[in-house]
Amino acid sequence: MEGMKPAIAVQSIFVFVGAWNNYFIPALIIDSKDKMTVPVLIATLRGADFMNFxxxxxxxxxxxxxxxxxxxxxxxxxxxxAGVTLGTVKE
Incomplete structure (x- = not known):
């Protein structure tokens, strides 16, 4: 199980980043401005008014x-x- 921790940590980071940066589904579902996720809010701020940007x-x-x-x-x-250094240490 010790050898699986680095793989689980990397996969956890990828899953978290993917969920955190999800834009498409929240943009379709959320219609209230006070419940927008951060990526949707950033896109809204960028496209609000081109001349007053x-x-x-x-x-x-x-x-x-x-x-x-x-x-x-x-x-x-x-x-x-720890996972990277695990295979490099000789005893």
Missing amino acids: DMAKVYMMIVVAIIPIVIVYLLLSKYII
Whole structure:
């Protein structure tokens, strides 16, 4: 089971990033502006008004969207590093 932890950690990161960045289904289902997910909100801010386009809001929303991904990666990176070094150490 020890050898499976790095693979499970990598798969967990991929699943979390895929779920967190999901745009299509929430854009179809959610119609209320106060329940929008972060990717839908970023797309709405980018396409709201082309002449009155505020990139600062978009960049701040991108930072907000990246923070949970970085936290999940930092929590699971110890398992990935342990798995990489597991095969290199000779006894």
